């Protein structure tokens with residue numbers, strides 16, 4: 001494929017603009033004028049279109065193929081919801097339009113969508129109220145731990161400086177808690193992949209503000225002691241935070257509020273009809289139990305006794321603003337549409353199918369890639385290439401690269417960090433058995449290749465535009481130009 005920077009013919013043009021006199025500045029200040037022409041490829045419109053189309057084709061997408069990236073819930077989401085979010089009454093609404101009276105007729109519908117979505121999420125999770133403001137999962141975590149800090153401050157308890165976080169947690173958990181000013185202490189995972197209760201007990205004390213637990217956890221496992229854990233946390237005077245990024249697995253079945261959690265965030269851009277990845281937009285609403293409502297950020301959408309909606313900025317105890325205006329409103333519209341389309345039964349089926357699909361993959365691949373914790377999984381399974389690495393020198397990275405050559409996006413790898421050579425597969429509920437079988441066949445084929453010609457796997461990928469990259473340098477010192 002030729003990129004336009006490499007083509008270009010002097011004098012070729014993609015536009016026809018009226019000629020201007022050579023000395024005309026078109027009203028541009030002299031010191032802003034270029035002294036020399038920019039060094040740009042000279043191409044036709046067709047060259048430019050082909051350039052960008054070729055780049056777009058190099059992008060792997062859920063629309064293009066299976067995308068089993070664990071912890072990311074890369075499911076297919078209905079295109080219809082994109083259409084709803086793009087309706088001009090939503091997409092072109094100015095955030096400064098008045099809520100009531102002059103112009104209020106234009107904003108009432110949007111406020112209703114926010115109010116109703118937070119109400120549906122509250123019902124689905126068992127919390128009193130949600131703030132729809134945070135714009136990512138990590139942003140929701142930060143909001144949630146700030147609420148925990150506000151709760152202890154309000155009680156006049158300034159000794160609680162520590163946030164406990166399992167060693168299996170997503171990296172955003174310690175990052176968010178640390179940004180909110182907490183000291184992080186790690187809690188170990190036991191031999192079955194659950195929270196190590198003895199370790200938790202030994203770390204709970206009068207200095208602990210809260211415990212952040214991902215439920216189901218990042219190993220794709222549901223911790224059967226979750227109620228006990230919440231009890232222990234409460235007995236120590238701390239609050240229990242639920243990282244709900246994995247809610248896809250349990251929605252409609254388990255309400256974290258009923259389990260006893262005090263605060264929770266959801267990832268609308270995983271579980272509720274917005275694709276994850278690609279840098280956004282996201283939405284990480286936070287739900288709280290009744291007596292924490294006063295700490296929620298402003299503004300909050302209220303329903304008045306006359307049935308109209310308005311933003312409330314009241315609350316001396318509020319943690320204040322966490323985002324401008326209404327959060328990522330378009331993402332909220334899609335979540336609302338998703339919930340209304342599926343209804344109560346549909347939401348439950350989403351979770352069930354996600355779990356069945358992951359367990360099918362696990363059952364077929366557990367011999368070739370033995371998991372560290374051999375239990376039934378929830379919506380994702382964490383396999384391991386540790387045996388393959390020891391026997392044949394073929395690592396999780398090699399397996400991932402070999403999948404690229406077979407046209408499949410690699411799973412998440414080397415996470416959670418407590419699983420050596422981890423390959424974390426999240427098939428999601430939207431994939432058919434045929435697609436899962438193709439993936440399983442590819443994984444088994446790679447396992448066989450690891451035995452017969454391990455060297456060849458070190459060369460993968462050979463079909464991609466680029467081979468092995470220095471991934472650290474690519475992230476830290478990206479070269480963004482030719």
Ligand SMILES: *Cc1c(COP(=O)(O)O)cnc(C)c1O
Nearest residue numbers: 071136137138170172214245282
């Ligand atoms: C994705 C994820 C997050 C963070 O969500 P972002 O929107 O990417 O910030 C937090 N915790 C878990 C378990 C996740 O999977």
